[in-house]
Amino acid sequence: MKAFAYYNAKNLDDAIAVLSDGGGQSKALAGGTDLLGEIKNRYVQPDRLVNLKSIRGLDKISYSGSAGLKIGPLATLTEITQNKDIKQKYPGLAEAAESVSSPQLRNMGTIGGNICQRPRCWYYRGEEYPCIRKFGGTCFAVSGRNKYHCILNGGPCFIVHPSDVAPMLMAYRARLAVKGRSGEKEVAMDDFFVLPTDDSTKENILQAGELITGINVPPQPPNMAGCYLKFKERESRDFALVSAAVALELDGEACRQASIVLGGVSPVPHRAVEAEQILNGKAITGELVEKAADAALADASPMDENEYKIPLTKTILKRAVLRAAGVGV
Amino acid sequence: MTKDKNKTLLSMKVNGKPLEVMVNPTWTLLRVLREELRLTGTKKGCEQGDCGLCTVILDGKAVNACLVLALQAESKEIETIEGLGKEDNLHPLQKSFIENGAVQCGFCTPGILMSAEALLRKNPKPSVDEIRIGISGNLCRCTGYSKIIKAINAVTKK
Numbered sequence: 001m002k003a004f005a006y007y008n009a010k011n012l013d014d015a016i017a018v019l020s021d022g023g024g025q026s027k028a029l030a031g032g033t034d035l036l037g038e039i040k041n042r043y044v045q046p047d048r049l050v051n052l053k054s055i056r057g058l059d060k061i062s063y064s065g066s067a068g069l070k071i072g073p074l075a076t077l078t079e080i081t082q083n084k085d086i087k088q089k090y091p092g093l094a095e096a097a098e099s100v101s102s103p104q105l106r107n108m109g110t111i112g113g114n115i116c117q118r119p120r121c122w123y124y125r126g127e128e129y130p131c132i133r134k135f136g137g138t139c140f141a142v143s144g145r146n147k148y149h150c151i152l153n154g155g156p157c158f159i160v161h162p163s164d165v166a167p168m169l170m171a172y173r174a175r176l177a178v179k180g181r182s183g184e185k186e187v188a189m190d191d192f193f194v195l196p197t198d199d200s201t202k203e204n205i206l207q208a209g210e211l212i213t214g215i216n217v218p219p220q221p222p223n224m225a226g227c228y229l230k231f232k233e234r235e236s237r238d239f240a241l242v243s244a245a246v247a248l249e250l251d252g253e254a255c256r257q258a259s260i261v262l263g264g265v266s267p268v269p270h271r272a273v274e275a276e277q278i279l280n281g282k283a284i285t286g287e288l289v290e291k292a293a294d295a296a297l298a299d300a301s302p303m304d305e306n307e308y309k310i311p312l313t314k315t316i317l318k319r320a321v322l323r324a325a326g327v328g329v
Numbered sequence: 330m331t332k333d334k335n336k337t338l339l340s341m342k343v344n345g346k347p348l349e350v351m352v353n354p355t356w357t358l359l360r361v362l363r364e365e366l367r368l369t370g371t372k373k374g375c376e377q378g379d380c381g382l383c384t385v386i387l388d389g390k391a392v393n394a395c396l397v398l399a400l401q402a403e404s405k406e407i408e409t410i411e412g413l414g415k416e417d418n419l420h421p422l423q424k425s426f427i428e429n430g431a432v433q434c435g436f437c438t439p440g441i442l443m444s445a446e447a448l449l450r451k452n453p454k455p456s457v458d459e460i461r462i463g464i465s466g467n468l469c470r471c472t473g474y475s476k477i478i479k480a481i482n483a484v485t486k487k
Contacts, residue, residue, distance in 0.1 A: 001355045002355075003335065003353075003354075003355060004354055004355060005354055006337065006354035006398070006400045029398075029401075032396060032397065032398060032401060033378055033393075033396045036357070036396050036398065037377050037378065037396070040376060040377070049354070049398075051400070051401070053401070078390070101378075101466070102378075102381065102465050102466025102467075103391055103444065103447070103448075103462070103463060103465065103466050104378065104381060104384055104391050104392050104393045104444070104466040105378055105393065105396075105466065107387075107390040107391060107392050108392050108393070108396065108397065236461070236465040237465045237466065
């Protein structure tokens, strides 16, 4: 491991100043469970780690009926799973956080870090592969092994976004407070992630020195039903092969408004707009959901080894919608 | 204590004892426990947070010591397998592992015991499914999970 300095940030502005300085050679450290893996694999070699946990108050979770849910970026995934307001009002988010890895990693890993985690692509993670995401070279998945890669929006890089929490937050139409040297802004999660066609070296819009300072989830209507389902290759703990985050505003048997975001299929959490449009304003039936699932995957373009993700995604989408709507099949 | 300009003083509590140790910022908590403090009961495995061999309890919560930088443990309380029981005074979980044949090669055992201990403190009467989730971050490559789960379950019945 290359030597690095360790700096305890005094406050948010101090962290931002230190991280902005030095041409991106400083890295923000929250739980560290993703970053340390990258440093150990030697393709990330920071000069300095800026510890954010020394900043007080960034791990708070609060809820009010008028303002909705406010989550500090340093809240751990365990804290998300145990929070009463989240379990009651945003059950899909508790499910998504609970589905992340192991107790050990949920105890250290933060929600901000989970949203900003780097891809699990084995070429990206392997120090011996000068891949397009690391160094702007080539994508080895195209002619290599691509079982876990994307089936939508691929090229020139074919990663999938690994977060479980991000699709569910997006389904609940969360917004992120982002602070940098030039000030603070709020970004809808729908506008936070970046496709490789726009930039194949980063997964989101954050610039060096910018940090997520809050995750704001709007109050949900009382008849909102949310759930998060994921297929894993290994049942005990794994990243999603594919996943579905669903939030339905119900009106009796009808779905007034559907919000559906898929994980494991695209380089970013993927909003299934076509599926939402099919469900909006109609009574949820097995047949309708079947149609919505077909529409969501109509543009899928699988690679050599991941065609299986198409039926798998359709199934998880159908199951999640039916479960949220409380419709038995 | 020798002076080294690359090193920083780390203060933490390990198994109830406050201590100070000079650490390099790149060192993990696992390295400090094993190499500096010679607490080698905590095992080193994948070093990527996959296997759970290095599980210790940090401020009451199970964590992978391989993915915690030593300096992240500043002012924290760490518990390792050495603090769980003594040879002549075993912890109930340790006794139960022996009674139920839950130890094969033994390499995963310290990590699993720490995960189980963290679970039982929070949830003294877990269901079998909750036990499974509680140790889902620990791999046993002898694959002796049935007896491990049985051993943990037996403790909760006492």
